[in-house]
Amino acid sequence: MGRNYHVAIAGATGAVGIEMMRVLERRDFPVGKLSLLASARSVGKTLEFRGAPVAVQELTREAFTGVDFALCSAGGRISKEFAPAAVKAGAVVIDNSSAFRMDPEVPLVVPEINPEAARAHQGILANPNCTTAITLMGLWPLHREFGVKRLWASSYQAVSGSGAKAIEELKTQVEALARGEEAPRAVYPWQIAFNVIPQVDAFLESGYTKEEMKLENEGRKIMGLPDFRASVTCVRVPVYRAHSVAVSAEFERPVSVAAARAALEKASGLRVVDEPSKNGYPLPLQVAGKDDCEIGRLRVDCALENGLSFWICGDQLLKGAALNAVQIAELLVE
Numbered sequence: 490m491g492r493n494y495h496v497a498i499a500g501a502t503g504a505v506g507i508e509m510m511r512v513l514e515r516r517d518f519p520v521g522k523l524s525l526l527a528s529a530r531s532v533g534k535t536l537e538f539r540g541a542p543v544a545v546q547e548l549t550r551e552a553f554t555g556v557d558f559a560l561c562s563a564g565g566r567i568s569k570e571f572a573p574a575a576v577k578a579g580a581v582v583i584d585n586s587s588a589f590r591m592d593p594e595v596p597l598v599v600p601e602i603n604p605e606a607a608r609a610h611q612g613i614l615a616n617p618n619c620t621t622a623i624t625l626m627g628l629w630p631l632h633r634e635f636g637v638k639r640l641w642a643s644s645y646q647a648v649s650g651s652g653a654k655a656i657e658e659l660k661t662q663v664e665a666l667a668r669g670e671e672a673p674r675a676v677y678p679w680q681i682a683f684n685v686i687p688q689v690d691a692f693l694e695s696g697y698t699k700e701e702m703k704l705e706n707e708g709r710k711i712m713g714l715p716d717f718r719a720s721v722t723c724v725r726v727p728v729y730r731a732h733s734v735a736v737s738a739e740f741e742r743p744v745s746v747a748a749a750r751a752a753l754e755k756a757s758g759l760r761v762v763d764e765p766s767k768n769g770y771p772l773p774l775q776v777a778g779k780d781d782c783e784i785g786r787l788r789v790d791c792a793l794e795n796g797l798s799f800w801i802c803g804d805q806l807l808k809g810a811a812l813n814a815v816q817i818a819e820l821l822v823e
Contacts, residue, residue, distance in 0.1 A: 494822065497556045497580070499571060501525035502534060502565030504653050506795060508811035509560050510538055518815060519659025519822060526552050528562075550574035558818050561822060562810065576612035583814045585616045587721040590707055597710045600795060600816040601758045602629045607820045614817055619809025620644045620723065622668060624734045625708060626808065627801040630756040631749055632662060633796065637743035639718035642704065644732040645726045646689055647773060649677055650805050659727055681727050690722035729756040731773035732805045737790050737798045744797045746787050753784055758808065763787050771802035779804055780812055797801055803823055 500506040506527070513520055523538050526548040535542040537800065546552055550566070553559060553575040561568050561575075562585040572582045572589070595748040596606040597615045599622055609612060614620070624644075628637060629657035648655040655676045662682035672680045681688050690700035705719035753761050762771050763785035771783035782803035790796030803809060 490654035491801055493519045494557040495522040495524070496520050496818075497526055497553060497559045497575075499526045499559060499561040499575075500585075501536065501545060502527045502531045503562060503768075504649055505562040505655070505793060505806055505810045506560075507536070508806045509562065509814060510536060511809070512811045513816045514539055515531070516815060516819070518818065524552060524556065527709040548580075548693070551582050554579040554806065558583065558821075560814050560818070562814075567677045572613055572809050573644065580612075581610065581818075582613045582760055583612060583616065585810050585814055585815050587618065587703075588615075588690055589613055590615045590703075591710065596698055596815050597707060598820075599625060599711055599813060600820055601626065601756070604820050610821075616810060616814050616817070619650060619805035620646060620700070620721075620732055621711070621735060622809050623708045623782055623801060623805065624704060624733055624736060625711060626756070626759050626803065627738070627753065627799060628738060629712065629782045630752045630759070630777045631738065631740070631744075631797065632680040634742075634743050634748060634752040635640070635797075636712070637712075638739050638741055640720075640736055640738040642719065642721045642736045643687070645685075645723065645728070645735075645773070646696075646723060647728040647730050647732055647805060648676075648681060648725065649727075650689075650729045650732065655681075656729055659729065662712060663727075677725065681725060681815075683727060685727070686725040687722060689725055697721070699804055726777075728773050730777040730804060730806065732809065733771070733773050733800065734804045735786075735798075735800055737793060739790075739793045739798060740795045744789060744795050746789060746797075749787055749797055750800075753787075756768050758782065759784060761785065761787075765795065773802050776804055777801045778807075780807055783810055 565586040566586040567659040579817040581697040701721040770785040786800035
């Protein structure tokens with residue numbers, strides 16, 4: 490890190506955008522100038538970075554002039570509209586939306602897994618889906634040891650994955666129900682407080698949702714495994730922050746818990762929490778706000794040949810979004 494960089498955050502006032510700013514500060518990324526970009530209605534707001542106020546500017550094509558890194562978390566439609574303009578202005582775009590993830594010309598990067606892919610960028614790099622990133626943090630070390638073939642998984646996804654309005658909706662519903670009132674809803678089709686909703690994103694003709702197919706599709710690209718298979722059920726749960734995933738994976742080679750634990754304990758960005766007799770296992774409440782994912786409930790799967798089951802939790806605003814984006818930028822700094 491021999492020089493300072495002009496960094497822009499598109500979608501700066503959203504939950505992920507704010508986390509991006511915090512991660513840049515906390516990891517001491519060499520920011521010489523920070524531009525906070527958002528829609529016109531946010532212009533005039535200020536956010537604090539390194540103890541000083543930074544005014545929010547309107548997101549326009551011209552706003553990327555002189556920018557070195559553009560961290561984008563404003564949604565797929567906005568990314569498709571503005572990312573090419575940012576690249577044309579000379580910026581490297583690290584995009585958090587689904588807009589470019591499956592584009593064969595765009596690297597899809599988890600730095601602990603495929604850092605070499607970042608160097609092949611042509612101006613745009615993509616962050617994976619949050620559930621994909623968290624799951625692969627546990628699966629990748631196991632794949633290197635045993636060779637993964639396929640998996641079955643159920644996700645337990647926090648409302649913050651739907652944005653700030655969903656966080657407020659859960660809070661409002663809990664308070665309303667505590668008063669004996671009806672729970673208002675706008676973000677989700679059903680009450681989320683004291684409930685679970687077995688739908689994240691829109692349904693496809695197959696019966697899976699778009700979210701559920703991301704682990705297979707993005708996992709193939711990130712791990713370089715074109716034959717990788719994943720059957721996933723994504724569930725929204727009344728948790729404010731941090732996703733959890735229950736995984737049963739089948740491998741090419743025989744699996745033991747001891748060998749799995751040894752592989753996982755060496756992995757960067759991952760902490761093994763696996764003492765079930767002492768109630769020691771990962772909890773979303775405990776990983777919220779933490780960079781590392783946590784993995785536990787390790788056991789040989791009783792229904793699969795060469796199978797291992799595990800439970801993994803991670804902060805989807807961090808490793809599933811903001812932290813991963815900043816880590817990608819760190820791969821590219823001089």
